[in-house]
Amino acid sequence: MVHECRERCVRAVQSKDARFDGWFFTAVLTTKIYCRPSCPVVPPKVENMQFYPSAAAAQQAGFRACKRCRPDASPGSPEWNDRADLVARAMRLIGDGVVDRDGVPGLAAQLGYSVRQVQRQLQAELGAGPLALARAQRAQTARLLIETSPLQMADVAFAAGFSSVRTFNETVQEVFALAPSELRSRAKKGTSPSAPGTISLRLPFRAPLTPDNLFGHLVATGVPGVEEWRDGAYRRTLRLPHGHGVVALKPMPDHIACQLWLTDQRDLAIAISRCRRMLDLDADPIAVDEQLRTDPMLAPLIDKAPGRRVPRTVDGPEFAVRAVLGQQVSTAAARTHASRLVQAYGDPIDDPAGGLTHLFPRMEALAGLDPETLAFPKSRRTTLTTLIATLAAGEIDLGAGSDWDKAREQLAALPGIGPWTVESIAMRALGDPDAFVASDLGIRYAARDLGLPEAPKALIEHARAWRPWRAYAVQYLWATGDHAINKIPE
Structure with a gap:
């Protein structure tokens, strides 16, 4: 540490x-x-x-x-997204609001450990237990709502997860040495108010950050109705514990501008956490690039555009379904298949500020689809329906606190899911920074052009020197191609 x-x-x-x-x-x-x-x-x-x-x-x-x-x-510690041990998994789950929703017993149950073990390990490494860590997050959520929304203080207290207004007042005073009303007064002096119903904030990151592949990938693979590019911002719908939301994310020189529309303000901290995770904003680009730059084949790519991030997801099961839809087809075809599922099984929403129409379907809803309606080979229909049934039954955990190795083994055991699909899900849904899609066609073309081994087995052997950052090497390799995923739309 x-x-x-x-x-x-x-x-x-x-x-x-x-x-x-x-x-x-x-x-x-x-x-x-x-x-x-x-x-x-x-x-x-x-x-x-x-x-x-x-x-x-x-x-x-x-x-x-x-x-x-x-x-x-400040940006979160990159350790919680780079590690797969108990403490890192616990921190990701706390960031996703599990303690506020289910208490410490709920956190321990998701991790598969006893409450005492979880408390002991967090206290030993972080100097605070899960309740104190969740309290710190509630305080930050309260500050955001105080400074960026017109909500009454009582509404702020409950939206931020406090059990009473008194506890809210005491915590804000203790953490920030200011009463809630004083925080709001200070904020009004230097900021313009958000539009009604919106929360506007800045998402910090560690520089450098090259946004081209990050936003380009999200937009180029976006599902119509769920995602769009509008007015220089990537927008998408969010399924959240207490309701749903829409987020607009715009790359700026020193931050990501974020606008959120939420049906329930209690989801604010969780929405922010998921957006930060999707954009990989807690990464340490200096450490990543220093390691990858030791390979003379990669060094020129890194020097040209340092600080590439891994485009991830706000919903693990959603991405797993989309990964199967994208097997051996073009990006356009994958988007079409996903759009059909969204229109048939997704929950409709209103989006007064844009053109978004649906939440991506729940796995329980997709479990009822008729395989005969899917316009692709029978073997892939079986792969998709088996995956959906497994996810709907809760047999594979692809959430923030998942066990990466266990999830890989379970995915690989399903029919029709090979190394490309497993590693794609590991990279973008699980968030493993060392996931590596060696058999990807774009990676093989890039390897050939750079003089790297093209065969997957040989490339995996060469890429040992890139560990534990192979998912970032993938971004640099993909960026050598002339593909829409590498460009922010104009």
Whole structure:
């Protein structure tokens, strides 16, 4: 853990290195304030610095958030999306709101461990248990709603997940050293109000970020009615625990502009978490690119456009179905197949600001489809219906807290699902940064043109040097081709 190397943390704080924002938090013993490493104020004396692995740990130790650098709004630690162990899986589930919905027992049940084991491991690594970590997330959600919405404070309290207005007031005062009304007054001085019914915010990321393949891929493979490109933003519908929403995401030089329309404000933190995950915004591009640049064949690609991200998904089962629909067909054909399922089985929605019409179908709804209506070979019909039935029964977990190795084994055991489909799902649904689609046609063409081994087995052997970032190498290789997935629409 970064916070355990005091010398390294001190250097990062003294140089105001934004690359470490979210990796650790600096608490100042004399002021009882905690900051992100890049805080613009004059660094405190070294003897007054104390380091914590999470905002929750700093808050639990009695420190309040800096009003200048807003450490609670820094990018998340890349460790939680790069690891597959218990702590990382727990953090992804907490970010997805599991503790707020199902409590710590629900979190432990999804992870397959006892409550005591989960609490002990989180406390040991992060200095805070699941309740404190969820509380820190509720505080940040409350701050966003206070600053970006016209909701009454009582509505903000319950939307953010607090059990009472009193607890909400006490938490906001304790974490931010300001009453909720004071937070709103401060925000009004420097921001313009959002349109009615919308929440506008900035999603931070670690630079550099090359958005071409990220947004290009999402748009080029987008399902009509569920996704669209409009006014320079990628828009899509979101199925959420308490309702549904629509999000618009626009790449900017130093952030992603995000506009959310939600039917239930309690879904705000979960919607943000899923959008950040889809855009891979918590990645550490410096670490990824440094590793891949050691291969002289990849170095020129990275130097040309550093900071490529892996386009992921907001819904694992949805992407798995779309991956099967995309087997051995063009991007256009895959979109057509998916669009037909959406029109027949998706839930219709209203989108006053655009042209979105449906939520992607639930697996339970797709379980009732007639295979004879599918316009592709019988073997692929069997693959699709078997996958849907398995997902509808909850037999494979492709969610935020899934066990990557177990999910791979279960997918590979299904008829018609081979290495390409398994690795595609691992890369974009499970979020495994080391997933590698060696048999993909675009990857093989890129390998040939770069002088890399073209045969999948030989390419996998060569790519050992790229681990654990092979999913990012895939993005650089795909980007060598002249395909719509590599271009942001004009």
